[in-house]
Amino acid sequence: MHKDNQPLIFEITKEGRIGYSLPELDVPEIDLSSHLPNGFLREESADLPEVSELDIMRHYTALSNRNHGVDTGFYPLGSCTMKYNPKINEFVARIPGFANIHPLQDESTVQGAMEMMYDLQQHLSEITGMDEVTLQPAAGAHGEWTALMMIRAFHEANGESNRTKVLVPDSAHGTNPASATVAGFDTVTIKTNEFGLVDIEDLKSKVDQDTAAFMLTNPNTLGLFERDVLEISEIIHGVGGKMYYDGANLNAIMAKVRPGDMGFDAVHLNLHKTFTGPHGGGGPGSGPVGVTSELAPFLPKPVLVKKDDQYTFEYDLPQSIGRVKPFYGNFGIYLRAYTYIRSMGPDGLKAVTEYAVLNANYMMRKLQPYFDLPYTQHCMHEFVLSGRRQKKLGVRTLDMAKRLLDFGFHPPTIYFPLNVEEGMMIEPTETESKETLDSFIEAMIQIANEVEETPEIVQEAPHTTVINRLDETKAARQPVLRYIKEEELVAVKS
């Protein structure tokens, strides 16, 4: 083993050590082999680690020290809204009356949980301008699919099964076309125009009676507000299609404009983004969906209702698309989001949006002289730079992203959206101070200078991380997806 390798938990295991504390069995022993006949009894033990409690804590502490989170440093990962995760959220989520309640308890014993859910739905309805909200989808992509299934059910209920097309701009997140596909639709791609916005002429030429919906992120993934959104809504509604709002970028518009007021019929939200989920290293998320009353009969089961001051789940919904997830969504995550909304209030959410947009514009203007900026109007909560000027000097955006690691920053989202060459998508969020923004700007300017003067420093970056660039081709060509003991590996190879 290389001396710098971080041991796997399986490599520090030693037979005879334990890390658990179970009570002594207080009922009679049983004979497992007679209890589990017919080959049901496992012969070979699952080879889990054998370590002490301190071994476990040291191991995971070492791993955490090899990980960068928002609490470690600036994390301007575009489109992901990596804002501060408030600690009150974590505290509330661990109160036993929320953490240790079972989803199948009698409704009379979980009224507090249901009251919170109901109130959160009301808050999200008001923030998005939609009539009804379901909290069930587990994540943004899951919300997209849920809403598209509702739109499909709506068209089918109207005898319009011919509506098989979902229109998606070329700048959209990959989940949009993927969700359309798994909801049974065909995707039609709409071009972006010279201003970074939906090309209305291209849209008009592709929209027809077979259009089920148009999926739009607004502001779009370039961080630009689709200023023709009202006209777009008219075009789509004109042929009987539905407008779908991808809420990934909601942080840019709270209390400024609501999806419902822009003509959208369905919205998904990413509570782990705008509403401080947290991100958890990749999840769990939460992706509630809001809809107009016209789509409400198709909501997934169950629907939470309030009757005579009691909360109850309604299951008798003949037009519902069915159940999209066991139980009631990611309660523990939307409880955190609720706590956040209640911590901010109406003024606070408005300030969130204003400062998110101010911060992004400030960084964009400060960096504009040093990098290509394909679209020059004001941005919203994020902006996309192009590294094509640096590419001509032999340094790629990937190199610059890796160089940022040496300054202690998480790089922006890179090579996305697909319609910007060597793209760098930067989203500062409102929770960062001006000093942090300035130090990131200085680092970016230094890197731009290095590209011209000492490009190898950038090309060979990072220089300060625990590991250098990894061989991704090898990982994909000879996949090693689990640990295998060295002696077993030898046995396999020989």
Add this chain to the structure above:
Amino acid sequence: MKLKHRYIPMTDQDRDEMLSAIGVATIDELFEDIPEKARFKGELNIKQAKSESALTKELAQLAAKNADARTYASFLGAGVYDHYKPIIVDHVISRSEFYTAYTPYQPEISQGELQAIFEFQTMICELTGMDIANSSMYDGGTALAEAGTMAAGHTRRKKILVSETVHPESRDVVAAYAAGQYIEVVTIPQKDGVTDMAQLEELLDDNTAGVLVQYPNFFGQVEDIQKIGEMAHDKGGLLVVSANPLALGVLTPPGKLGADITVGDAQPFGIAEQFGGPHCGYFASTKKLMRKMPGRLVGETTDEEGRRGYVLTLQAREQHIRRDKATSNICSNQALNALAASVAMTALGKVGVKEIAYQNIAKTAYAKNAFEKAGFEVKYGGAHFNEIVVKVNKSVKEINAKLLDKGFIGGYDLGLTYPELSNHVLIAVTEQRTKEEIDALVQEMEALHA
């Protein structure tokens, strides 16, 4: 703007300097692209902000309206269980380098998360006996649904069979997902608490993509999945098993019994019930199906200096590359809960996972015996894990209301989802329940029975 908030660091001076650097006079000018007609005017009609202590107090009061498994002795399972949660789990997942990070796109500064997932994948492989496992799914129900659509995609067939002994809510999710891709779902009836083999034989045909079963099943019974697998394979279909990973501490792993895909929920390993989510789906398969697998995979590789490291790999399978050619749209995973499950699996370890599974069976066997001694009929005589079906002579809702007064959260009312099993209750007995609690429950139910 006069608002001051602990999450927003900008001062008036900062704001003015930034506006002047941008070259605008007000923040409002930055929003000029929003059409006047659509703009939101006035104040959102939501509750005003509360201070940290006032809000904490309010939410604690709301939580106190709920009956929780810390205060009550819970015999409710049905897919979500009150198990031993090693205290160390919460300490590890509270390290904010983990929970405030996102998907590890930059491996150089995400080795901690990547390695943790690689270890999770390994532990799931060990328990299930499968070749490979992914980084996690939303939950057991959606993992099963994705396994169903994956079986259809792989076999290019349009029908899946689901046993009636699979969790009713998971079956609903399977149906919703399948509808999205125009896949037919047929239910295999249960007989004596297990999948009816004769009916299965009849329903299997050359258009069957896969058979979906649960192990142990919804009634707590251990199904003969090997036999079911042989029958499915004979027709060219796949065997998809939804398995409780904690039970696999003592049950023969599905990988040894012919499963092509094994899924489930890792909630029994250190994850709080949380009113049903977030939990942690897992997804494991044979090597043959590797390139069809949904979700993220972490693989081992090396850097330029030969140091071992981990990266997200085989990404050509995923939605952000395939876009409209994708067969799954899953993007996020349940990384933090996969971490929690890894810590719990590590704490239990090779010996503890057998011990905890054994205790579940022993305590449930004790409860079964106690119910029978008290004159109750315990349905289904096959091998059980930690749940049994008890027949009662009045409505389960009524019984559970009375039990609550005595400090118990009663079992699951099977009549809600199986009309023929009204007045039958599914009782779960985990290692958390003491002999005294079991005796007291039986005694109370006996008194109500009279």
